[in-house]
Amino acid sequence: MKWKEEGYPARLEERLPDDVVRCHLSPRNCKIRPGQHGFCMVRANRDGRLVSLNYGRSVHATEETIETEAVFHYEPGARILSMGNIGCMLNCDYCHNWKTSQARYVADKDVFYYTPEQVVDIARRHQIDVISWTYNDPVVWHEFVVETAKLAQEAGIVNLYKSAFFISPEAIEELIPVIDIFSISIKSIDPKYYRKITKGWLEPVLDGTEQVYRAGKHVEVSTLMVTDLSDNEKTAADVASFVLDRLGPEVPTHYVRFHPDYKMTDTIRTPIDRLEAARQVGLDMGLRHVYLGNVYDTESVNTRCYSCGQLQVTRYGLNARILGVTMAGLCTQCGADANIKRIPKGVRRPAVVQDLPADVKFDTATFDWYGDVRALHVQVRNDSAQEQQVYYRRNLSDTRSSEWSVLDLQPNESYRFIAAKSEAEEAGVAVAVPPNCTSSLHQVFDRAHFPTTEADSGSLNADVTPLPLFVPQR
Ligand code: SF4
Missing domain, CATH: 2.60.290 (Hypothetical Protein Tm1070; Chain: A)
Incomplete structure (x- = not known):
């Protein structure tokens, strides 16, 4: 694995006796002996220092739309440049990005090398106003994300962080100054589910989500509704309770369709009627904006004004059209706050x-x-x-x-x-x-x-x- 050969000085390092280091990036706080690596396989102890093995190592940069990231309330239809890396601090049985999140499956031929300057340059040349830190999980790419996001910010580019957010409070504090949008995947509100299916644990995810919300960041929450595992009304209600109790009713909440993958291939995609039932639970409990994810032909991906019902944004799959929202993010019919942030330039498209x-x-x-x-x-x-x-x-x-x-x-x-x-x-x-x-x-x-x-x-x-x-x- 050539891509792992060079290490980059890691942040959030604690040095311990006998050249042992502890990593404080995710709640695992891995204690790593010389020559070993942490659970994520991309942070290691080299000669008594913590290093990142995936700095600038990426999958191919890809232009998508912001809807891809379960973000429906930040410049709908915006073009984004998605950057994904290698490794993960979780190991979910149904991972949709397992070929890169589980570092042992990554082949050299699939690894692309970028510098922070190159990433910003790609976005600028192609007139893309949002960089999305996404796919496997940006947490384990911390140094590259923080450094590149700062450069992007200086260039007037918005940063979006799409993550399962199993991350330490210290690391979140380093993200807050440079990240504008957090799209957080909360797998369930059941601690046992987290331990069994994700190999992580729940509380830091909920605490971290609240931390960025309190910091005034744009937050959207999504939950993968796994067929016969979490595609039920209880999961929908538990997620809605969390959003209502610890965030706010205006936080967009997405119930996302699962497809079989990784270790869970002997099942089917989530039936749409179960997703629609979950959405209804969220709405009945008082959430203002509840959506289905990974679906195409349904009204449940559109945005309506929570106050007057005006159709504000229509969507088909990953494409969106703004119909009834002002540049200030207000309903064009009644003036209520749509909780939709706009980019002043709007959506820039190629010639x-x-x-x-x-x-x-x-x-x-x-x-x-x-x-x-x-x-x-x-x-x-x-x-x-x-x-x-x-x-x-x-x-x-x-x-x-x-x-x-x-x-x-x-x-x-x-x-x-x-x-x-x-x-x-x-x-x-x-x-x-x-x-x-x-x-x-x-x-x-x-x-x-x-x-x-x-x-x-x-x-x-x-x-x-x-x-x-x-x-x-x-
Ligand atoms: S990021 Fe998490 S899993 Fe990786 S080494 Fe640090 S504490 Fe361990």
């Missing part, structure tokens, strides 16, 4: 053209949505020494297409974005690449799964991930 340049011979890759596959990772690469333009569009029906969005790629740049079905009638997406560029389409459920498997392995069983690549182009 578009009606037609492809006639003088370039493009290769075009297309993909049609089918079944539950309604999201796609599109990876494009410029293999030349000149800047190149790659184009993509949505095929809205057999006869109707969107304009082509233009992606400027620097020499040798690789860029990845997620295209999710944006309306019921949409047929699929098309990517047009010029000579010296390549593209590949990786079909996924719902959101990100890294790394996706090779084209000729995996299965098309609609309820099991990971899914295979769709025909790589050239």
Whole structure:
């Protein structure tokens, strides 16, 4: 594992006798002897000092939308740059990112190297106003997150932290100055569930969530409703009680659809009717904004004014359209606080053209949505020494297409974005690449799964991930 060879000085280190160190990043407080590593496998004792082994080691940076992160009340539809790393301080039986959260499965070929400056540069060049620290879990990437988020903040970029939040209060204090949005995944409110399924424990997660809420940060809470395990009304009620008692009724709460993964593949995706019942429990108890996650065709992903009922934001999957919220985050009909924070520039999008340049011979890759596959990772690469333009569009029906969005790629740049079905009638997406560029389409459920498997392995069983690549182009 080449990616683990170099260590970076770690924060939150306590030095103990005999060159032993203790890590105070997560509540485990691992005591680590020379040459050993902690539970997360990415913090180690090298010569009596605590080091981070994954500083700048990442999965491919990916452009998505903010809805992907169970954040519905911060500039709906905002484009985000998602950054995920390696390792985790938990080990959930159903992990949706297990190929990177469990460091032993990570192969060198799937690891990308970034500096803080490069991450900020990617976001700026592609006019993305939010960096999301996400996937496996940003907690175990603490040094890289804190340093890069500070640079991003100085560049006027918003930082979003999507985490299971099994983290120490000291580490949270280091995040508060640089993180704007916390999207916190609370797996359950049952201590036994935490011990058994996540191998962590509950109290620090709840305390940490309250800590960032009290610090005035934008907080949204989500709970994965695991089929026959936690997709019941009691879980929904317990989560709602926590939000109401220790946070506030305005905190958006998401009940998220599970898909079989990792050690839990002998089950099915969460039935939608159980999610709808959970949502109703939250609403009946007094939460103002309760949503379903990882679902497409339901009214339960839209935002309505809690006061007058005005439709404020419509969503389809990972795409959103603002209809009734002012730039100050108020309802356009009654003026009530929608608890939606806006980015002054709004959502910036790439330039578009009606037609492809006639003088370039493009290769075009297309993909049609089918079944539950309604999201796609599109990876494009410029293999030349000149800047190149790659184009993509949505095929809205057999006869109707969107304009082509233009992606400027620097020499040798690789860029990845997620295209999710944006309306019921949409047929699929098309990517047009010029000579010296390549593209590949990786079909996924719902959101990100890294790394996706090779084209000729995996299965098309609609309820099991990971899914295979769709025909790589050239
Ligand atoms: S981050 Fe947590 S799991 Fe990793 S070494 Fe530190 S205390 Fe242990």
